[in-house]
Amino acid sequence: AGVTDQMIDTESSASGNVLSWGGTPQGQRFSPLNKINTANVSKLTPAWAFSFGGEKQRGQESQPVIYNGRMFITGSYSRLYALDAATGKKLWKYEHRLPEGIMPCCDVVNRGAALYDDLVIFATLDAQLVALKQDTGELAWKTKIDDYAAGYSATAAPIIANGLLLTGVSGGEFGVVGRVEARDPKTGKLVWTRPTVEGHMGYMWDKDGTKKENGVSGTTNQTWPGDLWKTGGAATWLGGTYDPKTGLAYFGTGNPAPWNSHLRKGDNLFSCSTVAIDVKTGKIVWHYQGTPNDSWDFDGANEFITFDQDGKRLGAKADRNGFFYVLDATTGKLQNAFPFVKKITWASGVDLKTGRPNFVPENRPGDPTGSADGKKGSEVFAAPGFLGGKNQMPMAYSPQTHLFYVPSNEWGMEIWNEPVAYKKGAAYLGAGFTIKPLNEDYIGALRAVDPKTGKIVWEVKDNAPLWGGVLTTGGNLVFWGTPEGYLKAADAKTGKVVWQFQTGSGVVAPPVTWQQNGEQYVAVASGWGGAVPLWGGEVAKRVNFLEQGGTMWVFKLPKN
Numbered sequence: 001a002g003v004t005d006q007m008i009d010t011e012s013s014a015s016g017n018v019l020s021w022g023g024t025p026q027g028q029r030f031s032p033l034n035k036i037n038t039a040n041v042s043k044l045t046p047a048w049a050f051s052f053g054g055e056k057q058r059g060q061e062s063q064p065v066i067y068n069g070r071m072f073i074t075g076s077y078s079r080l081y082a083l084d085a086a087t088g089k090k091l092w093k094y095e096h097r098l099p100e101g102i103m104p105c106c107d108v109v110n111r112g113a114a115l116y117d118d119l120v121i122f123a124t125l126d127a128q129l130v131a132l133k134q135d136t137g138e139l140a141w142k143t144k145i146d147d148y149a150a151g152y153s154a155t156a157a158p159i160i161a162n163g164l165l166l167t168g169v170s171g172g173e174f175g176v177v178g179r180v181e182a183r184d185p186k187t188g189k190l191v192w193t194r195p196t197v198e199g200h201m202g203y204m205w206d207k208d209g210t211k212k213e214n215g216v217s218g219t220t221n222q223t224w225p226g227d228l229w230k231t232g233g234a235a236t237w238l239g240g241t242y243d244p245k246t247g248l249a250y251f252g253t254g255n256p257a258p259w260n261s262h263l264r265k266g267d268n269l270f271s272c273s274t275v276a277i278d279v280k281t282g283k284i285v286w287h288y289q290g291t292p293n294d295s296w297d298f299d300g301a302n303e304f305i306t307f308d309q310d311g312k313r314l315g316a317k318a319d320r321n322g323f324f325y326v327l328d329a330t331t332g333k334l335q336n337a338f339p340f341v342k343k344i345t346w347a348s349g350v351d352l353k354t355g356r357p358n359f360v361p362e363n364r365p366g367d368p369t370g371s372a373d374g375k376k377g378s379e380v381f382a383a384p385g386f387l388g389g390k391n392q393m394p395m396a397y398s399p400q401t402h403l404f405y406v407p408s409n410e411w412g413m414e415i416w417n418e419p420v421a422y423k424k425g426a427a428y429l430g431a432g433f434t435i436k437p438l439n440e441d442y443i444g445a446l447r448a449v450d451p452k453t454g455k456i457v458w459e460v461k462d463n464a465p466l467w468g469g470v471l472t473t474g475g476n477l478v479f480w481g482t483p484e485g486y487l488k489a490a491d492a493k494t495g496k497v498v499w500q501f502q503t504g505s506g507v508v509a510p511p512v513t514w515q516q517n518g519e520q521y522v523a524v525a526s527g528w529g530g531a532v533p534l535w536g537g538e539v540a541k542r543v544n545f546l547e548q549g550g551t552m553w554v555f556k557l558p559k560n
């Protein structure tokens, strides 16, 4: 029996399976499993470990999916492994052949695969989708998302929504056009495509393959000057979430291209936004923009997680720009917005009536035109730095504690603008930057955030920037990894760290938990990488005592 829609939507790990990135497409990363709990977690021990092998030991950001005693985990460099989930025995592996000249901006990462029926499906760094038979690893279908030579890549885990395979694209640093696409998961055939830059047309295909217009996303030239919308970025690079209750898929969109805002006056929709898409039609039902006319690479790609509060279906996002947003999941209306990091200099707050930030104009990098060094006068100090109050590492929500667990970072940057012109396949930034730590003793902090009050209920600080996702469980536990190589567990109510294990390399992936043969397991991939070592400058050195890695770690309680 294969994986069905119904199973994917309703099962978190209670059934023993992890069927989607995020646990369920809703993305709460909450498992009701409680055999491992605050009382016994100190006994948690390795059950097995598996090396991804070779020289490709870096950037393991992947979340495994687990079905019927089998684990499917992607490694960096577009690899996928099928493992026996109880023993770690390798069943098969698939290594996608990558061409020379791929252009992922932020390391050779992949964040995971989707399961549907008898298939396991993942996206590759050369912007293709690959579907394999779960049993054998045999290729079922393969299709191109877009042209890697134009700067397109793909790093996100696809999700299944209402029987469709939903994917985004990466390439915001190269002036690609962001979009969300729906395919038939059995064949890879396109069902609809929805660009996330205002002015671009969407399309639908009927059963016979006839292409139909599906409307323009926004109004051409309304919020972009001239032709800039044609290469507008807003990449949907972190993928999305889906809530069967609202029928909407939620995708975060990245920075507008290029980075410098003096060239592109206007809000530059739908960059740095959450877009809610009706999965039946591929239309944008609502959008909420956290950073209009972004000038700091405050990419709004982060995950939007729906939850219930006071009888209402809401959704929350911890944005790279440092604000935590709570919206009505059906209408997109702003309910609450508050900082989840201590230092935000680009805006003094968010106007809850208009939903717009109150900008601090002097902290926006300016126009460098005519300056002798090409940047003079445009340089400012801004916080958060462009790597964000939170980046790719997904947060978790516990319906038991009603708290979000947010892997956050405190840092700032010097940022300046530079002249830039679009050239296909070339970096399209028009800005330079240096990330700066703000505190001697910490950059990272795992924070328990109350979405109702905006209060930080507890935090666990980390010397280095946190880059791994979070899991919370019915055992009153929160699990997360650190760049120093630890997988940690804390009491979900108090933040007291109750267990930790050294995995041998920095952890930049989200943990999962599942149950089989009556035993509960916890797993995380270990292997330092992602954007921090590439772009973090001096802050990356805070973790230079650790080496690269590529290992899947699995833990359980001893039998007696």
Ligand SMILES: O=C(O)c1cc(C(=O)O)c2c(n1)C(=O)C(=O)c1cc(C(=O)O)[nH]c1-2
Binding pocket: 061, 104, 105, 106, 107, 109, 154, 155, 156, 169, 170, 171, 172, 173, 235, 236, 237, 238, 254, 255, 299, 386, 387, 391, 392, 529, 530, 531, 532
């Ligand atoms: O605009 C984009 O297309 C895009 C893509 C990606 C990516 O695909 O990993 C990242 C970013 N932007 C980005 O801004 C960023 O900070 C980032 C960090 C990481 C990572 O995996 O550590 N990826 C990306």
